[in-house]
Amino acid sequence: MQLSREQMLQAYRRMKIIREFEERLHIDIATGAIAGFTHLYCGQEAVAVGVCEHLDTDDKIVSTHRGHGHCLAKGCDVDGMMKEIWGSREGLCKGKGGSMHIADVDVGMLGANGIVGAGAPIAVGAALAAKLDGKGKVAITFSGDGACNQGTTFEAMNMAVVTKAPCIFVFENNHYSEHTGFEYAVGTQQDIASRAEAFGMKVWRADGTDFFAVHETMRELLDYVRAGNGPASVEFDTERFFGHFEGDPQRYRGEGELDRIRETRDCLKKFRQSVVSAKLLTDADLDTIDAEVLDQIEAAVVAARAAPRPTPEDVLADVYVAY
C-alpha cells in the first residue's frame, strides 16, 4: 500500500529524531554529562517507527532496556525524554526511571524495562484488557534476540495463544544479546519466529532495516490481529550500531563490521535512497527535516541541561498512591 507524502515525511522525521536523539546521547554520555547505564537503539529505527506509525494512544506497547526508539516512535515527548535521561525532576518520569524505565501510560507506552524478557507478560495483560474492551486495540511487546531466550517470553506467548489475547510479539533480531552472538545463544540458529510458530501463532518475517517492509508487514499483521484472530508474531532482521551499553568497547565485533552495516544496512539511508530514486520525495525535503531535527535535539539538550534537579525530598514520592 502506497503511503502518502505526509506519512512518509512523518515516518522519516520520527526515525531521524530517534537517530539524532541517540547520536547526541552517545556524545553526552562519553563526556560524562549523563550518568547511568544507557543502551542505544540506533540502527533499529525502522522497526520502532514502522510498527508504531500504525498505532494510536489506545494501543499499548511494552519496551526493552533499549527503549528510547520505541518511546519516541510511540509519541513520548522529546524534551521529556531528554530531561528524564539527564535525571531532571521535569523528566517524563520525574527523574525516577532514567533511560531504562521510561514510560508514558498516557500515550500507551507501558515502560521500557531493565529486566530482559520482563515485558512480554505485561503486554499480554494489556492485550487482555484490550480484548475485554472490545474496541480492536492491541498490545505490542518488543523483544530482542536476548529476551527470546527468557522463560517469561515463552510463558507469555503460550498464555496469549490460550487466551486469544490481541498481543503482538515483535522480535528485533540485531544479532547480539549483550555481547553474545545470535548464532551461539539462540538454539534454533535459524530464526526466532519459528518459536512463535511452535506456540501456534501466525508469524511474519521481514527486513528490519527497510522501513517500507516493516510498515507493510505490520499492516498485514495488525489487520489479522485486530480482526480477532488472537496473537501474532513477527521477526525483523536488524542492526545495532552501538554496543550493548554506552561505553561498551565492542571487541566482539568483526573486522569492519560496524562500517559495513552503517554503509549498507542503515535504515535511514535506505529510506532516503528508495524514496528519492522513486521520486516520491526529494533530497531537499529530507535535508530540511534533518536540519529541523538537529535543531530540535539541540534545544532538548539545552532544556535538559537547564532543567531543575530532583531534591532529596523527592525520594519518597510516588512509592504508593496512598500509604
Add this chain to the structure above:
Amino acid sequence: MAKMMYRDAVRSTIFEAMERDERVVVLGEDVVGGMGTAGGPEAIGGIWSTSTGFYDAFGPDRVIDTPISESAIVGAAGGLALAGKKPIAELMFADFIGVSLDQIWNQIAKFRYMFGGKSTCPAIIRMAYGGGFNAAAQHSQSVHHFLTAMPGLKVVMPSTPEDVRGLLREALRGDDPVIFLEHKALYGVTGEVPDGDWTIPFGHARLTRAGQDLTLVATGLMVSRCEAAADALAKDGIGCDVIDLRTTSPMDEEAILDSVEVTGRLVVVDEAPQRCSLATDISALAAQKAFASLKAPIEMVCAPHSPVPFALELEQAYLPSAAKIEAAARKVLGYR
C-alpha cells in the same frame, strides 16, 4: 450479621466486586478449573473454592483460566492494571512466587515509582500461605517478611472472615499493588461478618485481647495461637494485649508501641524463620522507639531456620504453638 467461612468471605467479596465494577478481572491457574477437560468449565471452581461460579457469571474475558505460568500471571495482572483494569490474580500457593518474583518485585511493585507517579498499578495478587497440612517445604511457607521488605507493595494477612471482607474491599478500592495472603489453615474457619458496605483501612491493627502485663504481636494463623496463650495466662491473673497486625505493609507501629509503653514486655510471634523476619523487624522497632519502657528482653517465637518439614511430628515442632508462646511469655514475665 451473618456467619461466614473465611474462604466464602474471599469468594463473595470478589464476586460482589465483579458485579459492582466491570474493571475487576480474575486470573490464575484453575480459577475456573476443568477448562479443556471432559468435565468442562467450573468442574473445579478454583482449588481453594474461592472462585466457584465466577466463570458462569462473568465469562472467559473476566475470569481468565491460565496455564501454569506464574510469571505470566503476575505480569499480565500488571499489564491489565496499567491498562485500566482491576486484576485479582491467584498464585495458588505462596511458595510459587519464586517463579514470578521478577514480575512482583521489579515490575508491579516499582511501576508507579519508576514512571514518576504518573501511573497506578492496582493489581491484587492473592496466594495461600502457611503450614499445618504436612505439605512440606515447597507448599507450606510463610513469605510475608520478604514481600513486606519490598517498597511499593502492600501486604495483607487477614486472620478472620470479617478481616478478609474488610481488607479485600479496601484493596479493591485502592490503586496500589496488594499482596493478599490467605492462610490455608484458616479457609475453613467460620466467623461473624457484619452486613453492609464497610472496609478496614490498611495499617490499623486489631486488639483481640487487652491486658496490662504483656504485649503479644502476631499475624494470620498465629493470632489465634496468641489468643490461646493469652487465655491460659489469664487463668494466672496475667493480662495480655494481643495485637493482630492485619497488614504488615503498612504496619501499625503505633499500636505496638502504645501497648509496649504500658506493658513493658513484648513477645513477637512469626510463622516464618526468625532471621531477617517480621519478628526481628518489630523487635527492632520496639528497641528503637520504646526502649525506656521495656522491662525485659524482647522474645521472639518463630519457626526454626529450616525449610518446613513434612512429617506430622516435625511440622508440629516447626510451627509456633500456643504452648511455646506461653512459655516465652512466662520467661519475659519472670525477667528481673
